[in-house]
Amino acid sequence: MTAAVGRAAWLTPFRCGAVTRYGPRSKGHPLPAHVRRTRGTGPRSVAPAMPSGGGKEPGTMPAPVPRQRAIPAAEGGQGTVAAPNESAQELPENRTAAADAATPSGTEPAKTTTTTTPAQLTLLLIENDPGGTPIVPDLLDQAGRPIRIRTARNLTEAERLLTDDVHCILLDLALPAPGRADDGDELAVLRHVLELAPRHAVLALTGADDTERGAEAVRVGAQDYLVRDELDGRLLSRAIRYAVERKRSDSAERRLAEGRLRAQENRRLERGLLPTPLLDGSPLRFAARYRPGRSRALLGGDFYDVVRTPDGTVHAMIGDVCGHGPDEAALGVELRIAWRALTLAGLCGDQLLSTLQQVLEHERPDDEIFATLCTVDIAPDGRRAGLCLAGHPSPLLARPGMPARLLPYDNNGPALGLLPGARWPRMQVELGAEWSLMLYTDGLIEGRVGDTGERLGQDGMVELIRRRLSEGLRGEELLRTAVNEVRDLNGGELTDDVAVLLLDRTR
Secondary structure (H helix, E strand, C coil): CCCCCHHHHCCCCCCECCECCCCCCCCCCCCCCCCCCCCCCCCCCCCCCCCCCCCCCCCCCCCCCCCCCCCCHHHHCCCCCCCHHHCCCCCHHHHCHHHHCCCCCCCCCCCCCCCCCCCCCEEEEECCCHHHCCCHHHCECCCCCECEEEEECCHHHHHHHCCCCCCEEEEECCCCCCCCCCCCCCCHHHHHHHHHCCCCEEEEEECCCCHHHHHHHHHHCCCEEEEHHHCCHHHHHHHHHHHHHHHHHHHHHHHHHHHHHHHHHHHHHHHHHCCCCECCCCCCEEEEEEECCCCCCCCCCEEEEEEECCCCCEEEEEEEECCCCHHHHHHHHHHHHHHHHHHHCCCCHHHHHHHHHHHHHHHCCCCCCCEEEEEEEECCCCCEEEEEEECCCCCEEEECCEEEEECCCCCCECCECCCCCCCCCCEEEECCCCEEEEEECHHHCCCECCCCCCECHHHHHHHHHHHHHHCCCCHHHHHHHHHHHHHHHHCCCCCCCEEEEEEEECC
């Protein structure tokens, strides 16, 4: 439900299907473009994309954003190869190798098909004497291309050379960690590098008599350790590729675990916010179905609740906050909790709705936000009920031997939050000895019907329920079948939140 026409919708009886009450939802802006890097010796330039916010800033220009380091090549899997002059001390031997293989004289080069190949690997070597490692210039990646080498004699220089296109760091554990006193920590330099480059693959370089420190380096966070005297070009090339892939795998696994944890926490939170009916001692049977319109959400702007007060009266409520985002869902929870507290405190009808409107006015993030509401209070004998409508669709009543019908909505008052000082009259409704009472939100009736583009409407919904009741469906099965059929008629998932509540009384 949108706020565009909400202020005028309540003035006429609720007739969905004959009149379109809510306008189309605006499409959000496209997702921001990837960060684009430029070649050169200076810092990377970042091209800002469209502003975020789901399209809620019409006509705004992109705001300047502070420069941020992009995801390193070791983690993102697609590193941009730096220009040769970006390294302070690049070994020239690494720029030749396989690239110099020429076609024999007098023969035409074979036609090749353009394919996407991984970016050339870049290694940052941090060692006191980089020239003392003669195997480094012979490194080749898996495709046979030379691995680019950047060298640093200390951590200060390494920090300057550590750019986003570096895939792996080869660290000499014998280096001292800057700014740290000699506290006996043999891995202080490694810890400093891991803090400096938490997203890069790290290989620890040790001596032949220091393998224990290498094993401890892996436990601290390095991807592997290498013994200097046992190295050759092939072994080191393979170790670099392994470290890069292991870092990517570890990073992906960590992000996946963090995403799952957040999703679990959100699901637990949202389930905790869904109502638990208080019907102890009541002969009425309760069923409900809830389907939020937001993708992967468990809670939307629709809300409902049922409680039984000490005098035996059963109070039921269903409502709908305009909008579909998390703010609307939070406001719906606040209104539901407020309704339960006010009901248990003895308020009913106009007095309760007036107080709820005050809660809405204080809690809503925008003055245009409103909420529709339907409240029913069923007498202890179950034969009659009081009905209050605040801009909400009228409930459906089904009794044995009689076709299901909508309850009167002639005295439908305005939605909450539209008119200060509004009044909501309470209507008396006769239920009978045996009945089913269904409360619902407009998401159930605003779905489309096939390719015609017409909405299902209240009339279509009544016919649907009548047909399912004639098939003998009741309770939870009735609601599940009805909601699924409305979705099928719509040709897919409904865009609006859907909440349906059913109370049954049998002899």
